[in-house]
Amino acid sequence: MTAPRRTGTESSTTRAFLLDITERIMREEGYAGVSSRSVAKRAGVTPALIHYYFPTLDDLFLALFRRGAERNLERHERVLSSPQPLRELWELMTEPTRSALLTEFMALANHRKSIRDEIAEYSKRSRRQQTELLASGMAQYGPGLAEIPAPALIFLMGAVSRAFVAEDALGISDGHAEVRALVERLLAQAAPAEPAVEKP
Incomplete structure (x- = not known):
């Protein structure tokens, strides 16, 4: 043996x-x-x-992905527990280095089943975590934004961040600045009100 x-x-x-x-x-x-x-x-x-x-090379890729996945889950918990979870989550999701690395892993998953299965499991776990944490904090936002389901917001932010990376790689930037400005404006308008401070 x-x-x-x-x-x-x-x-x-x-x-x-x-x-x-x-x-x-x-x-x-x-x-x-x-x-x-x-x-x-x-x-x-x-x-x-x-x-x-x-x-094996798969062992190397899986170890790297798992390390990043655990770090991301920890960061998600921190940002979604912050006073402005939507803004913090948007900034995290559109962080260039993070988005680019995740995009590489998603491309790799098309050729390696072990990577694909790992990414799928992480994505489900991550989205559940994000949904639970964000849903608990959405009540602090004003009418309109607070009515949008947390899973829809998370999906849209993730899709936009991946589109940024994919188009940046091709040298396409048309509309990117406008989308960022639009999101910033919406986040500013929907920012949770500061708690009232009682006067002595």
């Missing part, structure tokens, strides 16, 4: 460093630029070390 292959521990600083390098390559070159050799070269190590921590 063949003994299980030994791999590096998840808490290893070397493992975290290799994930940082992989993320950097994905941001700069896209997922197609990631290989055990490219990561090893950028990190200044041998490909064998990459395989020690990540036996």
Whole structure:
């Protein structure tokens, strides 16, 4: 019977460093630029070390995605518990580096089933979390915005942020500034009223 292959521990600083390098390559070159050799070269190590921590390329991609997913879920909880959850969520969703990396993973998912299944599970979990947290804070907004279902707002913001990334990659920016200005105006108009301060 063949003994299980030994791999590096998840808490290893070397493992975290290799994930940082992989993320950097994905941001700069896209997922197609990631290989055990490219990561090893950028990190200044041998490909064998990459395989020690990540036996397959799918293992490397999954580890990077899971790390980012957990960080995003933590950030969602913080921003959606803030005094202005809609504005904070919009700024998070349209953060260029975050959106670009997620778009790369979604493109990668078309070619790797393990990645596709992981992204689908994360997306469902993330949307449930966002919906629950946002729904609990929507009452503070004025008529009109507060009447829009939280799932619809989350879907629209996510769709717009992905469209920004996809069109930016093609050099298309027509309408982007206008959409951002429109959203900013709506958020400003719908901002929760500051709590009244009682005069002494």
